[in-house]
Amino acid sequence: AKSVMILGMGRFGASVAHTLFQMGYDVLGIDTDEKVVQENVGKITFSVQGDATNESTLKELGASNFDAAVVAIGTNMQASLMSSVLLANLDVPLIVARAQDELQGNTLQRMGVHRVIYPEQEMGEFLAHSLLNPDVLEYMDLTPDYGISKIKVPDYLQDQSIAEAGFTDDWEKPGLKIIAVKRGKEITLLPGESEDLRKGDVIAVAGKDDDLEKFHTDHN
Amino acid sequence: AKSVMILGMGRFGASVAHTLFQMGYDVLGIDTDEKVVQENVGKITFSVQGDATNESTLKELGASNFDAAVVAIGTNMQASLMSSVLLANLDVPLIVARAQDELQGNTLQRMGVHRVIYPEQEMGEFLAHSLLNPDVLEYMDLTPDYGISKIKVPDYLQDQSIAEAGFTDDWEKPGLKIIAVKRGKEITLLPGESEDLRKGDVIAVAGKDDDLEKFHTDHN
Ligand SMILES: Nc1ncnc2c1ncn2[C@@H]1O[C@H](COP(=O)(O)OP(=O)(O)OP(=O)(O)O)[C@@H](O)[C@H]1O
Ligand SMILES: Nc1ncnc2c1ncn2[C@@H]1O[C@H](COP(=O)(O)OP(=O)(O)OP(=O)(O)O)[C@@H](O)[C@H]1O
Incomplete structure (x- = not known):
């Protein structure tokens, strides 16, 4: 080792x-x-x-x-x-x-x-990106305006489908694309958008920073 | 504002x-x-x-x-x-x-x-994940042993296909699954594994920490 x-x-x-x-x-x-x-x-x-x-x-x-x-x-x-x-x-x-x-x-x-x-310094930059997006637990940029975000599903979105919550499973379409859902210790990769989200779920999505911002304002 | x-x-x-x-x-x-x-x-x-x-x-x-x-x-x-x-x-x-x-x-x-x-503490955890994996530019954990990594494609892997480089486009299979390839300012989402990587590409992959570790040891 x-x-x-x-x-x-x-x-x-x-x-x-x-x-x-x-x-x-x-x-x-x-x-x-x-x-x-x-x-x-x-x-x-x-x-x-x-x-x-x-x-x-x-x-x-x-x-x-x-x-x-x-x-x-x-x-x-x-x-x-x-x-x-x-x-x-x-x-x-x-x-x-x-x-x-x-x-x-x-x-x-x-x-x-x-x-x-x-x-x-590095944590400061990181916090700035997720500050006014509190559901965004972590953010990884791929380009200056596109990235992968780890989002904590807000309680009021529980029991809604992934699509109803605002995400898509179609990677050809615009919007926030769902990579994975973590439930407890379990990970589901590329779930379908008709699947439901539950309280406490954490999801990883790929999308434009603007769409992430919009998700946040739509939900706040 | x-x-x-x-x-x-x-x-x-x-x-x-x-x-x-x-x-x-x-x-x-x-x-x-x-x-x-x-x-x-x-x-x-x-x-x-x-x-x-x-x-x-x-x-x-x-x-x-x-x-x-x-x-x-x-x-x-x-x-x-x-x-x-x-x-x-x-x-x-x-x-x-x-x-x-x-x-x-x-x-x-x-x-x-x-x-x-x-x-x-948070920077410490982050460093630990990228310490002996210098190609790993960033890491986002989803569970304690599964995460999303942003990897800088090592020069010697250029002109190899995504599959030859060690990644898969089949999310049902084990291994590191390719989410996106960033080339310059362009992003390609869910590329096919027969597509080639080029010098300077940065890729986002989802996978087990063990597979990430293995990728690194295979390439070093
Ligand atoms: N009561 C206060 N009001 C306003 N500013 C304060 C107060 N107390 C400390 N500061 C300022 O907060 C800053 C951070 O101080 P601190 O003692 O936490 O240093 P630090 O832990 O080394 O910070 P960092 O790790 O961010 O460099 C300093 O510039 C200090 O002057
Ligand atoms: N010469 C040394 N050899 C070994 N350990 C040392 C030495 N100097 C300082 N340390 C230890 O390094 C640790 C970090 O000390 P430091 O003064 O940097 O605190 P700090 O900046 O608050 O650290 P952190 O932000 O990581 O909590 C301390 O536990 C201290 O005892």
């Missing part, structure tokens, strides 16, 4: 770590804070106390043998830079680091970080 | 604000920090200095007339709670707040916040 080291187990680092572990990866998390280390025992493969800026610590933990490392230290820019440089020197094949701003991000990339993440 | 008030113009708040402004919304950002306020002049409709926990400030700014408000204060939980309660009392129709953890999030919801965002 692939192995990933997470340096800094704050909210971002821990979330990456836990998700990877649940996906079947071997995950080692390192943090200076004893409380944080303890909290993560059992939630990942190994939860270790240590300083990510300490070269011998990283060597002893076998950093060179990992498939990837994520530098998830946010506030301490110096620590983030130092750990990234150490990982680069240890030839870790994929180094991802979070950054607070583009200046830090560019600096990290020059130091050998392969990919920079801006969690707060 | 719809109007949104952003309380706290840190990296998350400013990102929501700038994106909304670029999307055509009227955006008012409020922050206690003069430097932050100045930085945002011209980037949003109005950039104002003030304390989001001050009821008369929110009243004077016409908070009740906004379509939505985003409480983007992260570290100061008390300020985040107070502003949220004030907005709820002013009957703002949509209040979104960020939270550091579920305890804070649940508390905010009880106080009238309609939607809670966990930027760090």
